[in-house]
Amino acid sequence: MIRIFSILVGLFFTAALAWSLVIDTVQLGKDGLPKNAAHEFGKAHDLKPLKLASDGPFGKFDQAQLQRGFAVYQGVCASCHSLSQVSYRSLAALGYEDAELKAIAAKATINAKDPLTGEMKDRPGMPSDKFPAVVYGGVGSPPDLSLITKARHGGASYVYSLLTGYEATQPADLIKHFPDSKTGKDMHYNPYFANLNIAMAPPLASDGLVTYSDGTVASKDQMAKDVAAFLVWTAEPELNQRHQTGLWWILFLVFATTLGYMAYRNIWAEKKGH
Structure with missing residues (x-):
């Protein structure tokens, strides 16, 4: 009797939970997603859209x-x-020679322990050092960009869209229906940012902010594409090797599958005939 009662109680709670889930799902379907400025x-x-050679x-x-x-990263x-x-030594994958790596690293100031005295001192960077943290004097702390294309939905497309998506004015309907979303002082309207307003001023405000050694014209759009591609590399520098390894494994699996199928046909052919 107690067992039957326990089963009935369990069925009651299960039915109640299922009914609540159905009601909530139906209601969400009628109401749709919550309406807010970012959604609208x-x-x-x-x-x-952004197409890169690494895609x-x-x-x-x-x-x-x-x-x-x-x-672009260095200059902007x-x-x-x-x-x-x-x-810094990882930049060798970009085609830089040892002398170039040493020159690039030497421009940085690294605070490290002096091996002779044990004291922390500033010294020029070396290829074995990592890029030093940036001491930012403004409000807030800008994000580290090492893994930004992994940390943001859309990856490189997000970076490219954000850099080229600044708009001088907000849509009138946005101010009308969502007055709290009005761009405030020291903020900038960018529809590709999560809450539409971003503290970072347009970093690529004009063409020609950097000079490309290969003669490519440094337009705002070109610079945005190039730095997005660079940040894909910083987040996944082993991508080329991973793709090559994956290709070899695919070829191996195809070969092994073919060999296994031929062995199967050879071993079982006579037995199937009987």
Whole structure:
């Protein structure tokens, strides 16, 4: 009797939970998603398309583009954003020679322990060092960009869209229906940012902010594409090797599958005949 009662109680609670779930699902379907400024006017899930050489299972990094992207990072982004997970010697994958790596690293000031005295002292950077953290004097702390394309929905497309998505004025309907979303002082309207208003001023405000060594015209759009490609590399520098390894494993599995099928046919052919 107690067992039957326990079963009935369990069935009652299960039915109540299922009914509540059905009611909530139906109600959500009628009401739709909550209406807010980002939902109505944001473009965080409608990013600008961006095609890079590294895209797809057989993609490979374009070294020339990565060098251009690094130039944009150095010339535009490095004053506020760190690359704390990247070492200078890793830039060899971009095609830089040892002498160039030493020159690039030497421009940085690294606070490290003196091996002779044990005291912390500033010294020029070395290829074995990682990019130092940026000391930012403004309000808030700009994010480290080492893994930004992994940390944001859309990856490189998000970076590209954000950099090229600043708008001088907000839509009139946005101010009318969502007055709390009005861009405040020291803020900038960007529909690709999560809450539409971002403290970072347009970093690529004009063409020609950097000079490309390969002669490519440094337009705002080109710089945005190049630095997005560079940040894909910082987040996944082993991508080329991973793609190559994956290809070899696919070929091995195809070969092993074919060999196994031929062995199966050879071993069982006579037995199936009987």
